[in-house]
Amino acid sequence: MNESILIVDDEKEIADLIEVYLKNDGYQVFKYYNGMAALKCIESTRLDMAILDVMLPDIDGFHIxxxxxxxxxxxxxxxxxxVEDTDKIMGLTIGADDYITKPFxxxxxxxxVKTQLRRYVRYNNVSEQQPAETSEYDxxxxxxxxxxxxxxxxxxDIALTPIEFSVxxxxxxxxxxxxxxEKLFENVWGEKYLDNNNTVMAHIGRLREKLHEPAKNPRFIKTVWGVGYTIE
Incomplete structure (x- = not known):
């Protein structure tokens, strides 16, 4: 395994607890209690994943x-x-893949962690992809x-995260x-869809931003109100 995971949380008990569990599963952990130290690690260390607390004493997790x-x-x-959705939507909109609410x-x-890393490995290892009838859409x-x-x-080029690409x-x-x-979430995230789940909406918003979509009349991803999304 040996994947390298960054943990940033100013609550030492939480950071230490996550570190213990991840190390027990064979992961290499880089742990920091403040944002500035974490940013230095990001610049100098090869990482496979990051776990970021939103509230930090110096800079917040959104900035990181x-x-x-x-x-x-x-x-x-x-x-x-x-527990408000605002933090969750903000994180997903700026590029986070998942969120966990404390206490957990x-x-x-x-x-x-395992779910996200499996998806990331599949995304980057083209040789593991199964042949498909269509490999490209224009x-x-x-x-x-x-x-x-x-x-x-x-x-x-449009730089997409693995989740954005899958969506x-x-x-x-x-x-x-x-x-x-519901169908989009369960197929991309592989988890049961719950009511009031804003994950899909946040990622659609992020995709539209990267595609420079006009807010009122998007060219590609269209919303069918009360039903879902479509590319015509």
Missing amino acids: CQKIREKHFYPIIMLTAK NPLEVVAR IKGLIINKDTHKCTLFDK LWFLCENQGRVVSS
């Missing part, structure tokens, strides 16, 4: 998430002590290729059909 996404696409899990069971953290200048895991818009690919696979948020 944004800095990671400037150069890296490995999974990011946000930890939040708040450390076994849940380990399970989420929709009005938006090209997405499953074999190379590249996406371009009018010949310009866009699933919509392209179902081109012309309306896909419900």
Whole structure:
């Protein structure tokens, strides 16, 4: 295994507890109690994943998430002590892949880590991909290729996280059909969809931003109110 995971949380008991559980499962852990030290680690260390607390004494986890996404696409899990959806939507919108609300069971953290890393490995290891009838879609200048895991818009590269790529690919696979948020979530995340889950909405918003979609009349990903999303 030996994947390297960054943990950033100013609550030492929580950071130490997560570290123990992850190390017991064979992961290499880089643990910090403040954001500035974590940023130095991000610049100098090869990482496979980051677990970031939202509230830190110096800079918040959102800022660290944004800095990671400037150069890296490995999974990011946000930890939040708040129950409001605003933190969750904010984290997902700026590039986080998942979030966990405190207090939590450390076994849940380990399970989420394994899920995200499996998806990341599949995304980056093209040789493990099974042959598909269609490996590329070209929709009005938006090209997405499953074999190379590249996406371009009018010949310009669009940098997508593994989750964003999976969301866009699933919509392209179902081109012309309306896909419900429930179906999209369960196929991409592989988990049971719960009511009031804003994860899909946040990732759709992030995709539209990267595709420079106009807010009122998007060219590619359209919302069918009360039903779901479609690429026509």
